[in-house]
Amino acid sequence: MNKKKCLGCGALLQTSNPKEIGYIKDLHYDKAVICERCFRIKHYNEYQTVFKDNKEFVKMLKAINETKDLVILVIDVLNMPENLDFVKELLTNDILLVLTKRDLLPKSVSDEKLLAYIDNYHIKYVDKVLISSRKNYQLDLLLNKIMKYKHSKNVYVVGYTNAGKSTMINKYIYNYVKEIGMITTSMIPSTTIDNISVKINEELTLIDTPGILKEGSILYYVDYQIIKKILLEKEIKPKIYQIKTKQNIHIENILKVTCKESNILTFYVSNALVFYRTYGDMEEEIKLKRHILNVSDNSDIVIEDLGFIKVKKQAKIELYTLEGVKIFIRKALI
Ligand SMILES: Nc1nc2c(ncn2[C@@H]2O[C@H](COP(=O)(O)OP(=O)(O)OP(=O)(O)O)[C@@H](O)[C@H]2O)c(=O)[nH]1
Ligand SMILES: [Mg+2]
Structure with missing residues (x-):
């Protein structure tokens, strides 16, 4: 069989293993320009994650x-x-x-x-x-x-x-x-x-x-419904929270931020994500992993591929999110 590449993703087209990249049914091979996975992404918005080494x-x-x-x-x-x-x-x-x-x-x-x-x-x-x-x-x-x-x-x-x-x-x-x-x-x-x-x-x-x-992208740890919300492709309207003591800000069920002292937190994440507040100590969230972050004035807490939270005042912040998701602190972008 002569070798031909999928024009959508670049994988070599093959007809032997539907689970491998580049798969196309035998009967479609001659006419095909893209593989089945690309066809599904393009036409049905279906996805199939492929991890490369x-x-x-x-x-x-x-x-x-x-x-x-x-x-x-x-x-x-x-x-x-x-x-x-x-x-x-x-x-x-x-x-x-x-x-x-x-x-x-x-x-x-x-x-x-x-x-x-x-x-x-x-x-x-x-x-x-x-x-x-x-x-x-x-x-x-x-x-x-x-x-x-x-x-x-x-x-x-x-x-x-x-x-x-x-x-x-x-x-x-x-x-x-x-x-x-x-x-x-x-x-x-x-x-x-x-x-x-x-x-x-x-x-x-x-x-x-x-x-x-x-490796620490949140997109690997949430379902497709949440991925769609995270990646809503519109200009972000930052959400500013004046935090008083012992308040918790939640994003869906994927993130919780707790501030023990007053502060201003600005969230730069997709507008489609649902936020809510709770007050006081909460029972331990079993599903989410706790990070204790010492943040200096005007810093961002970055949640890999979700977006970032700008923190106005130096603080010790507790952030809970899904296990495996990478968190890091940087100088404020905005
Ligand atoms: N809002 C916005 N979204 C974009 C822009 N460029 C790309 N995207 C979106 O970002 C997502 C990823 O885009 P791709 O072009 O597939 O990214 P890629 O870098 O080729 O990704 P890989 O092939 O996985 O490495 C898609 O949902 C795009 O629609 C842009 O300029 N603005
Ligand atoms: Mg690409």
């Missing part, structure tokens, strides 16, 4: 490093990772930093502030751009920079899973190739399975890559 990413990044081509590093502005160690350790390519999903944060926050913030990663880059693929914001500017900094026709698009890499490339296909982008995108992590080359013009081919796994 981190060793495969290391291999992939080493191969990109060999090429010396320009790398576009895509970062989701709402879900900035704690660090970019994988880049520091494995990539020596020139890096063009792209902060995306700008549309999710309030317009009142300045672009300059958001762009300045990524210098906290202490990563060497040739340039940086803030974009929104959803709103077609600054994509022309980014393209100009890509053309300016690229070393060859090939430019790799790299980043954590769900950052918005494939959506950005589809937008370039739509804007410049005048076709509907075929790359499968979804709110579920690990949508892209293997590299996908997309020719934008004679001088430029963008290469989409599978996202690096974020």
Whole structure:
């Protein structure tokens, strides 16, 4: 059988194992351009999470490093990772930093502030751009920079899973190739399975890559109904809570924050999530894991892939969330 790749996720199409990536029924193989999993994501919004081994990413990044081509590093502005160690350790390519999903944060926050913030990663880059693929914001500017900094026709698009890499490339296909982008995108992590080359013009081919796994992502620990709420793709309306003593703020049944002293907490999470307050000591939540956090003035508590909570005053905060979900503290983004 000749080898053909799924145009949606990049996996090699195969007809032997329905449980493996790239599966397509024998009778559809000749005509098929996408695998069954991509078909289901595209047409029925169904999802099937595929976990790749981190060793495969290391291999992939080493191969990109060999090429010396320009790398576009895509970062989701709402879900900035704690660090970019994988880049520091494995990539020596020139890096063009792209902060995306700008549309999710309030317009009142300045672009300059958001762009300045990524210098906290202490990563060497040739340039940086803030974009929104959803709103077609600054994509022309980014393209100009890509053309300016690229070393060859090939430019790799790299980043954590769900950052918005494939959506950005589809937008370039739509804007410049005048076709509907075929790359499968979804709110579920690990949508892209293997590299996908997309020719934008004679001088430029963008290469989409599978996202690096974020092990502590909340998306791995909640059901699809909650995932849909977490990833509601509208501008976030921050929820500000003036906390008095012994109050608890809850988000659905996935998070609880307790503050023993008065404070101001601002939640930057999807508007679709349901909040409620309770008062006083609560009986121990068995399902949720407790984190005791010593937070300084103007810091964010980041809950991986859920969003973040800005804390105004230095405090000791108790936060409960699902076991396995990563929590970290950083200097306030906004
Ligand atoms: N609001 C908003 N959502 C976006 C934007 N770009 C991507 N998304 C959404 O983010 C989610 C992930 O997008 P993908 O393009 O599949 O992300 P990816 O980086 O290719 O993910 P993997 O293939 O898993 O590595 C999807 O639900 C997209 O609709 C954007 O500019 N704004
Ligand atoms: Mg993708």
